[in-house]
Amino acid sequence: MSAPVQERVDVLVIGAGQGGAQAAAALRLQKFAGSIAIVGEEPDIPYERPPLSKEYLAGEKAFERILLRPAAFWAEKNIELRLGTLATEVDAAAHTARLSDGSTLGYGSLVWAAGGHARRLTCSGHDLIGVHSVRSRADVDRMRAELETTTNVVIVGGGYIGLEAAAVLSKLGKKVIVLEALDRVLARVAGAPLSRRYEEEHRAHGVDVRLGAQVVCIEEKDGRAVGVRVIHPASGGAEGAEEVLPADMVIVGVGIVPAVQPLIAAGAAAGTGGNGVLVDLQCRTSLPDVYAIGDCAAHPNVHAHGAVGTVMRLESVQNAMDQATLAARFIAGTAASDERYTAIPWFWSNQYDLRLQTIGLSFGHDEVIVRGSLGHGADARSFSLVYLRENKVIALDCVNAAKDYVQGKALIAAAHLLTDDADRARIADPTVPLKSLLLTT
Ligand SMILES: Cc1cc2nc3c(=O)[nH]c(=O)nc-3n(C[C@H](O)[C@H](O)[C@H](O)COP(=O)(O)OP(=O)(O)OC[C@H]3O[C@@H](n4cnc5c(N)ncnc54)[C@H](O)[C@@H]3O)c2cc1C
Structure with missing residues (x-):
């Protein structure tokens, strides 16, 4: 045969x-x-x-x-x-x-x-009906099918995906709690000032953002998720105490x-x-x-x-x-044999009317300059964070600031070295175009 x-x-x-x-x-x-x-x-x-x-x-x-x-x-x-x-x-x-x-x-x-x-939780209840990831079309179709009967949503993970889901669902009128294990949201990807600004923005939209929160398990009734048991976060009451947060829907965004x-x-x-x-x-x-x-x-x-x-x-x-x-x-066979992957990383995230554009990689920075006003409450809608390492611009987080994003990319590409405090003052002043720094060196 x-x-x-x-x-x-x-x-x-x-x-x-x-x-x-x-x-x-x-x-x-x-x-x-x-x-x-x-x-x-x-x-x-x-x-x-x-x-x-x-x-x-x-x-x-x-x-x-x-x-x-x-x-x-x-x-x-x-x-x-x-x-x-x-x-x-x-x-x-x-x-x-x-x-x-x-x-x-x-x-x-x-x-x-x-x-x-999508990484799943390992605690009991992680696979109940009503517990969702946001990775595929099928995941989101399943969530959408449950939305009509959903009032309380608990989101585990304060990264971009969890926060974007929080923004959408709070706008749809759901009562949303975000549980983040670390002491700030977006901790893996952004500097502390951006984390604080986003926490504030979500709270202004009625989202309950709880930091330092440890999920113990997901509570069930008749095979469905009905709540999330957490060790009480420092930001919301008696430390160390356990609490069950009611949830018709649990969204897990933990990488x-x-x-x-x-x-x-x-x-x-x-x-x-x-x-x-x-x-x-x-x-x-x-x-x-x-x-x-x-x-x-x-x-x-x-x-x-x-x-x-x-x-x-x-x-x-x-x-x-x-x-x-x-x-x-x-x-x-169209690439030169010595061609290398050197593209400057970029990323975006939309939450409410804040359009974040990130250019470069900020981890390892030793200084952050706030360009414009981060503001308090919901006033500040346009600003950038400029991340430096050894006096060079390595990354920017630009919120509703597309020009900073484009011009900041040029600073990163040029490995622009800041020479003095006047340079820092120019970066901090949103009326001074970032590209002007390149012209003065
Ligand atoms: C909800 C969400 C929001 C996002 N938002 C942004 C954003 O705003 N900006 C941004 O820059 N990035 C964003 N990203 C990230 C971006 O979508 C991913 O980085 C990108 O899709 C990665 O592309 P990929 O081809 O590596 O993987 P994917 O696009 O994930 O494709 C991989 C495919 O391979 C399939 N697969 C896995 N194993 C096998 C196998 N053994 N055999 C066959 N198929 C297999 C998977 O099922 C999947 O369909 C987001 C991601 C998600 C999930």
């Missing part, structure tokens, strides 16, 4: 999200004529995730409006989509991947763009677990502490012809500073898009 003919594609992309979709599209843009298949766990054609915690959750955008490409694009570009299918195993020597539908697919190059799965297990099992080097899969500045893993991009890729970032080190994972559209494009150019 002859062995079944094994299918083979020139480029196999694992993950039909932001990075995977961009890698395939960029290959065609680079005039790559070989065969391309994208294998994606989710049943949907590639769509944007950022609206999930913003306009899609709010019901302001239909699914068709968050597609990364029109539905017809994939067939037009001769990109095969195998959706609702997982890659379960990789054989790096044989250049094959096993899929959850039982098939084995050979590849010339593999682009691993599998992102990550992701990178989806890299099949690659690591195949022998790929992992990121530090098993965090993602390690790639070099050309998005190459330690396995031959295997690239990794986006949320799952632990990469050396030339814009990272400080004790955290330079190898990191970034969870942003910018990172997924830029790494995807670079990997595609290497595969298509």
Whole structure:
């Protein structure tokens, strides 16, 4: 009996999200004529995730409006989509991947763009009906289906996703509590002044933000979540006491677990502490012809500073898009052999009418200059935080300040060195354009 003919594609992309979709599209843009298949766990054609915690959750955008490409694009570009299918195993020597539908697919190059799965709580009740993550369309559809009967929402995690969900749900009239384990929201990603300003903004909109809060468990009734038991946060009453916060809906926004297990099992080097899969500045893993991009890729970032080190994972559209494009150019043979991933990281977050745009990486900063007024209450609607390290501008958080964002990027790109206090005064004065600093040196 002859062995079944094994299918083979020139480029196999694992993950039909932001990075995977961009890698395939960029290959065609680079005039790559070989065969391309994208294998994606989710049943949907590639769509944007950022609206999930913003306009899609709010019901302001239909699914068709968050597609990364029109539905017809994939067939037009001769990109095969195998959706609702997982890659379960990789054989790096044989250049094959096993899929959850039982098939084995050979590849010339593999682009691993599998992102990550939402980290779940480990306490009892974490899997009850009414406990949600915000990672996929299906997650948000499930939440939306429950919204009509929801009054009290408890959000675990004061990162961007939790806070964006808080903004949407409080605007929809829900009673929202945000529980953050650390002593400020956004602690992983922004400086303290921004955290305080956002805490204030949420409280002004009626959101109960509780810091230093430890979740004990999720309480249930008839298989549904009905409350969150917390060790009482310092900000809300007797310290150390336990309290059950009523909740018809619990949203868990405590980060992701990178989806890299099949690659690591195949022998790929992992990121530090098993965090993602390690790639070099050309998005190459330690396995031959295997690239990794986006949320799952632990990469050396030339814009990272400080004790955290330079190898990191970034969870942003910018990172997924830029790494995807670079990997595609290497595969298509259009990148110079010494080309490196050096893009300046950027990110955005919309909460209420505050549009935050971040440029650069602020961790490792040794000074923050507030540009404009952070204000008290809801007055200050436009300001920037400028982060310095060793007298150089390394990052900005710009709130309703698009010009600062654009001009600040130029300061970062130029590794602009502040020479004296007059420079600092100019940065702090919002009437002085940031670009004028470049002109004076
Ligand atoms: C709610 C939300 C809001 C966000 N807001 C912003 C924002 O405002 N700004 C910003 O810059 N970024 C934002 N992000 C982050 C941004 O969306 C991600 O950084 C980006 O989607 C990463 O792209 P990726 O291709 O690495 O992963 P994803 O887009 O997550 O795609 C990975 C895909 O691979 C699939 N997969 C996993 N394992 C396998 C497997 N073994 N086989 C096949 N498929 C697999 C996953 O199910 C998923 O569909 C947000 C993310 C979320 C969840």
